[in-house]
Amino acid sequence: MDNADNNSYPTLDQITMTRGRVPENTAKHAIQVQDLGVVLTDTVILDSLSLEISQGQWVAIVGPSGCGKSTLLRTIAGLTSPSTGVITWGQPSAPRSPLAFVFQDSTLLPWRTVYDNIRLPLELSDGRHSAQQTTVKEKVKEKIQLVGLSQHDMNKFPRMLSGGMKMRVSLARALITNPAVLLLDEPFAALDEILRQQLNEDLLRIWATSRTTTVMVTHNVAEAIFLAERILVMGGQGQLLADVTVPFTYPRQRALRTTLQFAEVNQQISEILFAQSRTDTGK
Amino acid sequence: MNNPFQQHNALRLPAQLRALFPPLLFLIIVLGTWELIELWMDIPKILLPSPLEILSGALEKRSQLASAAWITSRAALSGFALALLLGTSSALVFSVSQLARRAVYPYMILLQTVPIVAIAPLVIIWLGGGLNSIVAIITIISVFPIVTNVTTGLTSIDPGLNDLMTLYGASSWQKLWKLRLPTAVPYLISGARVSSGLTIVGAIVGEYMAGYQSESPGLGYYVFLASTNAQSEILYASIFISTLLGILLFGLVTLVGKTALARWTFEMEQ
Numbered sequence: 001m002d003n004a005d006n007n008s009y010p011t012l013d014q015i016t017m018t019r020g021r022v023p024e025n026t027a028k029h030a031i032q033v034q035d036l037g038v039v040l041t042d043t044v045i046l047d048s049l050s051l052e053i054s055q056g057q058w059v060a061i062v063g064p065s066g067c068g069k070s071t072l073l074r075t076i077a078g079l080t081s082p083s084t085g086v087i088t089w090g091q092p093s094a095p096r097s098p099l100a101f102v103f104q105d106s107t108l109l110p111w112r113t114v115y116d117n118i119r120l121p122l123e124l125s126d127g128r129h130s131a132q133q134t135t136v137k138e139k140v141k142e143k144i145q146l147v148g149l150s151q152h153d154m155n156k157f158p159r160m161l162s163g164g165m166k167m168r169v170s171l172a173r174a175l176i177t178n179p180a181v182l183l184l185d186e187p188f189a190a191l192d193e194i195l196r197q198q199l200n201e202d203l204l205r206i207w208a209t210s211r212t213t214t215v216m217v218t219h220n221v222a223e224a225i226f227l228a229e230r231i232l233v234m235g236g237q238g239q240l241l242a243d244v245t246v247p248f249t250y251p252r253q254r255a256l257r258t259t260l261q262f263a264e265v266n267q268q269i270s271e272i273l274f275a276q277s278r279t280d281t282g283k
Numbered sequence: 284m285n286n287p288f289q290q291h292n293a294l295r296l297p298a299q300l301r302a303l304f305p306p307l308l309f310l311i312i313v314l315g316t317w318e319l320i321e322l323w324m325d326i327p328k329i330l331l332p333s334p335l336e337i338l339s340g341a342l343e344k345r346s347q348l349a350s351a352a353w354i355t356s357r358a359a360l361s362g363f364a365l366a367l368l369l370g371t372s373s374a375l376v377f378s379v380s381q382l383a384r385r386a387v388y389p390y391m392i393l394l395q396t397v398p399i400v401a402i403a404p405l406v407i408i409w410l411g412g413g414l415n416s417i418v419a420i421i422t423i424i425s426v427f428p429i430v431t432n433v434t435t436g437l438t439s440i441d442p443g444l445n446d447l448m449t450l451y452g453a454s455s456w457q458k459l460w461k462l463r464l465p466t467a468v469p470y471l472i473s474g475a476r477v478s479s480g481l482t483i484v485g486a487i488v489g490e491y492m493a494g495y496q497s498e499s500p501g502l503g504y505y506v507f508l509a510s511t512n513a514q515s516e517i518l519y520a521s522i523f524i525s526t527l528l529g530i531l532l533f534g535l536v537t538l539v540g541k542t543a544l545a546r547w548t549f550e551m552e553q
Binding site: 079099103123124 | 448453
């Protein structure tokens with residue numbers, strides 16, 4: 001018997017896929033990358049990469065290790081300087097801080113409590129953290145609840161938390177500034193599969209409340225399909241192999257992972273990556 | 284409920300206390316053997332007084348020795364505080380200025396290898412006999428572990444945390460205050476632990492060579508006096524007391540360190 005949810009998903013011929021260079025996007029862009037090149041210690045990591053990410057879009061970047069996907073994200077975040085090219089930002093509609101970054105590691109300060117870790121971005125941008133302590137506390141409480149942590153966790157130190165909880169704290173810290181763009185660099189790579197799926201579902205739920213422009217780097221194709229509405233498949237040196245529009249609407253349920261369409265999209269993207277891998281190894 | 288194991292567990296001492304038994308037992312055996320050898324072989328007191336002779340000699344001069352121990356502790360603590368202050372501030376300079384680190388740090392390492400006994404006379408020439416020279420000698424011997432440890436701590440920050448700070452636009456001052464200094468705290472504590480042992484060495488050397496001008500002499504000067512007057516039991520007593528002071532100071536720093544580090548994930552090695 002067919003799952004009732006499945007019927008609402010489009011069939012494979014409805015999936016749009018563009019190979020090679022990404023076409024101009026007419027929608028209002030959040031991030032525009034033009035002819036980006038990054039050279040680190042005499043190694044070309046990215047070479048004339050261009051792409052546009054629309055406001056409110058969830059984009060996943062998949063690709064083999066060392067293809068430059070993390071470097072692209074770090075360059076967008078301003079943590080790595082581009083050798084050539086420009087990155088321009090669209091104007092966010094509301095006065096929000098431009099971006100937040102969730103690293104692969106939870107990057108929590110071990111000497112600070114969960115509460116103090118989450119409020120760190122506010123403290124750094126504000127300088128005078130004595131100002132409106134109650135507002136800060138309310139904000140932190142709200143985000144703690146949003147990421148699925150309990151109020152009792154606020155005074156715990158990171159060493160008292162499990163890997164999944166640490167990532168939730170890291171996510172709450174990223175969301176505290178209500179960023180216009182959320183950058184995720186393989187945030188759940190270190191977690192086990194069940195926990196990863198749980199966090200994926202929670203992340204979708206959180207995203208649905210704000211529809212923040214999100215760019216996520218992952219090497220897990222299934223994760224990318226489950227979360228993103230658009231997947232950029234990258235080859236070596238930032239070469240864009242494909243720009244896939246994911247044919248599923250939000251909200252997405254866990255059952256989506258078991259559908260035939262999901263498997264087909266997964267298959268298509270994996271084929272592109274396999275083909276690239278064969279070209280790289282000369283087989 | 285009668286649980287036969289419950290009473291047995293209640294009688295067991297904490298693991299830390301139980302760990303003290305083997306070394307304590309060994310000490311008693313050594314002291315006992317020492318006392319017996321004295322009894323049987325009749326070794327002259329000047330060569331090797333028996334533990335009981337040392338104890339009675341120490342009790343006889345207890346007020347002088349107690350005052351000497353206090354004088355030595357005071358000098359050691361002053362020198363230690365000065366070493367902490369100087370060590371941390373130079374480490375701060377080294378962490379901020381790479382040029383300063385490159386230019387001065389190698390000499391700091393080099394200076395560390397010069398024997399303190401060779402420097403002590405120089406210090407006495409500059410500062411004269413007495414407390415100033417003693418404190419200076421203690422500071423010189425105990426400052427290096429703090430400088431090297433804190434410099435390492437301040438400069439070895441987690442690149443991920445540094446990225447995080449950069450991402451949220453942290454100023455250099457914010458990075459120093461909120462990232463570098465907290466990262467360096469465990470390093471400071473382990474440096475201070477090494478230094479605390481060295482301060483007593485510095486105090487004894489300092490007092491041995493410069494203690495003659497102090498109003499009331501410290502343990503190092505007693506070592507000097509006892510050796511010239513052939514008062515072996517006082518010499519031994521001074522050695523034991525100064526060792527005890529070293530252990531005490533080391534224990535104190537370890538305790539303070541453990542309390543402070545309770546917040547940090549880094550566990551101090553036992």
